[in-house]
Amino acid sequence: MNLEINSSRPSARRLWTNRVATAGMAVAVALALIPVGLILYYITKNGLAAMSWGFLTEPTPFTFRRPGGGFLNGLIGTAIMVALATAASVPLGILAAIYLEEYGKRGWLAQLVRFFSDVMTGVPSVFVGLFVYTAFVLPFGFGAIMGAGALAIIMLPIVIRSAEEMLKLVPLELKHASFALGASKSQTVLRVVLPSALPGITTGVLLAVARAAGETAPLILTALGSLKVTTALIGEPISALPLLIFDGARNPFAAGQERAWAGALELLALVLIFTLLARIVAARSKISR
Amino acid sequence: MNPSSTSSTREREETGLPMVPEAAEPVEEHKTSTSAVFTIRDLSVYYGGNIALKDVSLDIRPREITAIIGPSGCGKSTFIRCLNRMNDLIPGATVTGEVLYHGQNIYAPDVDPVAVRRRIGMVFQRPNPFPKSVYDNIAFGPRINGFKGNLDELVENSLRAAALWEEVKDKLKKSALNLSGGQQQRLCIARAIAVEPDVILMDEPASALDPIATVRIEDLMQELKKQYAIIIVTHNMQQAARVSERTAFLYTEVDEETSNRWGILVEHGETGLIFTRPKDKRTEDYVSGRFG
Known part of the structure; x- marks a missing residue:
């Protein structure tokens, strides 16, 4: 038997296969990053050119032609609607996930909920907007509550399924440890399972919030959009950043288009800041290593 | 905090489990004390429809270490998990027979398994500290049980009892996951002690540890048995011989026709006798290393 180390050196063919595969993966990663890079580049470049303090603090002017002004109306609308939608969908979604993973398991009701939340994840958001429009906007009129409702419906299945996956990852040993100490089922879920899954659940919630903050179609049908700065929850239309970006981008006047770029940058920064904040909070709530 | 504390005391009264004897009894007494902590009669366990453990009858004495030995798959873990109703958590598991804890059947219909587990501590094969x-x-245990006394003191005493205090007293606020495997296992023992049980079940507590950590756990068991009855499952016969007063040998029986397998209790008695003068041929073969 040949026991020399170099006798097991890979053949030239295997070396080349390895190199080609590695190069192929590098190219694939680069290709995948190109669109992301371009989006970030153009939004930052054009957005910064149009960004100013006034943009952040002033409402949108009455004509696209007029330069200056900003998206304050949209910023407030987005903040209100995303906050309301989060407040509604996150607790509900986490509770549903706890039911699915800890109580319902493979029962028919749990399977049904799982099936429909999967379907809901795939439903185009404009359908959600149409549903809220016909069910609530027609009788009660456009408003922040309607927009928030549509966003909550979009967020809910994302929160449910991501939270369920995270709860699934909590090791059985931890639950057993808790039960062996005389903890009841609810104590185990609230004090062991949920805290252990919290960092992961936070990630899922962030995903849902980012998705809701960028939704446009359902808001056209529920919040409508407005040039007025308002905090009314019901009774009058309200604007949102994606709505103003959409309006600004599709008009022929340079001033309106510039504001759309700045609005895109504002929305991007908002999502980024929110993500970072939530990550920091999640990391803080975990105990120091 | 308050609602849980009132409910836990209520549960104790309702289930009527006898109160844990005071820890600080005179040392002389334990030598003469023969009242069993557990009296197990005809205990059988089924998973789904299949029998896993058949007709085990055994007494567990206070302030002694009882070792459960036997080859893999003979139902050692299944057996020990019957003693604090952990098998209830496995879907499809059924237990028949009696497990009397200080005279009361813990499988009686009016007994709450949660109350049982508050009285009977358990340490698992792999250290499983909470994150x-x-x-x-x-x-954790004292809090969920509505403990109202000095928690700092209880934590310190539990850690001292588990011989871990000196190593962790400066990092009480740090994550338990930073401790070494051996420290984590002693932490799990301290965690079990903190709810003040009078029995500690240990399911191969040292099998995931290195030899030095194993020795520390074994030394600790010798300290703990002054206060608690300890039941340890181990497939390490030297460990059983080193630490235990009494040993029970489980063995797998096979049905030739259906090739179903289940565990039976072959014999039990003083550890010295089991290892030197076993009554049963199968015990002799096992302890002399002929199989398993």
Whole structure:
């Protein structure tokens, strides 16, 4: 038997296969990053050119032609609607996930909920907007509550399924440890399972919030959009950043288009800041290593 | 905090489990004491429809270490998990027979398994600290049981009893996951002690540890048995011989026709006798290393 180390050196063919595969993966990663890079580049470049303090603090002017002004109306609308939608969908979604993973398991009701939340994840958001429009906007009129409702419906299945996956990852040993100490089922879920899954659940919630903050179609049908700065929850239309970006981008006047770029940058920064904040909070709530 | 504390005391009264004897009894008494902590009669366990453990009858004495030995798959873990109703958590598991804890059947219909587990501590094969601080790990049991006394003191005493205090007293607020495997296992023992049980079940507590950590756990068991009855499952016969007063040998029986397998209790008695003068041929073969 040949026991020399170099006798097991890979053949030239295997070396080349390895190199080609590695190069192929590098190219694939680069290709995948190109669109992301371009989006970030153009939004930052054009957005910064149009960004100013006034943009952040002033409402949108009455004509696209007029330069200056900003998206304050949209910023407030987005903040209100995303906050309301989060407040509604996150607790509900986490509770549903706890039911699915800890109580319902493979029962028919749990399977049904799982099936429909999967379907809901795939439903185009404009359908959600149409549903809220016909069910609530027609009788009660456009408003922040309607927009928030549509966003909550979009967020809910994302929160449910991501939270369920995270709860699934909590090791059985931890639950057993808790039960062996005389903890009841609810104590185990609230004090062991949920805290252990919290960092992961936070990630899922962030995903849902980012998705809701960028939704446009359902808001056209529920919040409508407005040039007025308002905090009314019901009774009058309200604007949102994606709505103003959409309006600004599709008009022929340079001033309106510039504001759309700045609005895109504002929305991007908002999502980024929110993500970072939530990550920091999640990391803080975990105990120091 | 308050609602849980009132409910836990209520549960104790309702289930009527006898109160744990005071820890500080005279040492002389334990030598003469023969009242069993557990009296197990005709205990059988089924998973789904299949029998896993058949007709085990055994007494467990206070302030002694009882070792459960036997080859893999003979139902050692199944057996020990019957003693604090952990098998209830496995879907499809059924237990028949009696497990009397200080005379009361813990499988009686009016007994709450949660109350049982508050009285009978358990340490698992792999250390399983919660992803919380060292302090919160120990305080978990007392908190859920509505402990109202000095929690700092209880945590310190539990850690001292588990011979871990000196190593962790400066990092009580740090994550328990930073401790070494051996320290984590002693933490789990301290966590079990903190709810003040009078029995500690140990399911191969040292099998995931290195030899030095194993020795520390074994030394600790010798300290703990002054206060608690300890039942340890081990497939390490030297360990059983080193640490235990009494040993029970389980063995797998096979049905030739259906090739179903289940565990039976072959014999039990003083550890010295089991290892030197076993009554049963199968015990002799096993302890002399002929199989398993």
